[in-house]
Amino acid sequence: SAVISQKPSRDICQRGTSLTIQCQVDSQVTMMFWYRQQPGQSLTLIATANQGSEATYESGFVIDKFPISRPNLTFSTLTVSNMSPEDSSIYLCSVEATSGDTQYFGPGTRLTVL
Amino acid sequence: QKEVEQNSGPLSVPEGAIASLNCTYSDRGSQSFFWYRQYSGKSPELIMSIYSNGDKEDGRFTAQLNKASQYVSLLIRDSQPSDSATYLCAGGDSGGYQKVTFGTGTKLQVIP
Numbered sequence A: 001s002a003v004i005s006q007k008p009s010r011d012i013c014q015r016g017t018s019l020t021i022q023c024q025v026d027s028q029v030t031m032m033f034w035y036r037q038q039p040g041q042s043l044t045l046i047a048t049a050n051q052g053s054e055a056t057y058e059s060g061f062v063i064d065k066f067p068i069s070r071p072n073l074t075f076s077t078l079t080v081s082n083m084s085p086e087d088s089s090i091y092l093c094s095v096e097a098t099s100g101d102t103q104y105f106g107p108g109t110r111l112t113v114l
Numbered sequence B: 001q002k003e004v005e006q007n008s009g010p011l012s013v014p015e016g017a018i019a020s021l022n023c024t025y026s027d028r029g030s031q032s033f034f035w036y037r038q039y040s041g042k043s044p045e046l047i048m049s050i051y052s053n054g055d056k057e058d059g060r061f062t063a064q065l066n067k068a069s070q071y072v073s074l075l076i077r078d079s080q081p082s083d084s085a086t087y088l089c090a091g092g093d094s095g096g097y098q099k100v101t102f103g104t105g106t107k108l109q110v111i112p
Helices: none
Strands: A004-007 A010-013 A019-025 A032-037 A043-049 A068-072 A075-080 A089-096 A103-105 A109-113 B004-006 B011-014 B019-025 B032-038 B045-050 B054-058 B061-066 B071-076 B085-092 B106-111
Touching: A004 A089, A019 A032, A019 A089, A019 A109, A032 A075, A043 A068, A043 A075, A043 A089, A075 A089, A103 B045, B004 B085, B011 B019, B019 B032, B019 B085, B019 B106, B032 B061, B032 B071, B045 B054, B045 B061, B045 B071, B071 B085
Parallel strands: A010 A109, B011 B106
Antiparallel strands: A004 A019, A019 A075, A032 A043, A032 A089, A068 A075, A089 A103, A089 A109, B004 B019, B019 B071, B032 B045, B032 B085, B054 B061, B061 B071, B085 B106
């Protein structure tokens, strides 16, 4: 199974600032995803991080607010820009197993915006 | 808009009993279904996937799918306190993980 790490594990940020979250996988994976899980709610897909091309964003999420990089097959970053308290959430990266039969989640980044 | 509905719970069952978790989905085009377990403060962990009508068993867990009724369930036999967690149901368009829609989860409490 893939081992996924995320940095930072948690952060408290001021309104109007930006935070970049890193996701590192211990093996090469084709598909990487970024999710948001707001308090008491389920997971919402933000975007698919594509290696070598622009990320594919879901409805309601835009590149200016959530720029994503995917420089290689083991690493991706998600930036939460110009943060507001509404961005307080857990942000999770995930990868699809090469078998295509499961999805592994990283430990998550708990973000609080004051 | 695709939706996956779950009762938020909490569902309380005594230790050793069968816990039954239910989920309905709105998109008849959904082909793949997943159950994730999420402990408080932790990330989701896949415990079952099911693609065909009927039952699929894995240890103490049984997933059931009825596409005609757009209904998915998870049975946990011999429930243990360590099973206490939130269980997320998810549905996808195909066997892959793009466009998977998650439910809001059912919180399960197993009482010793």
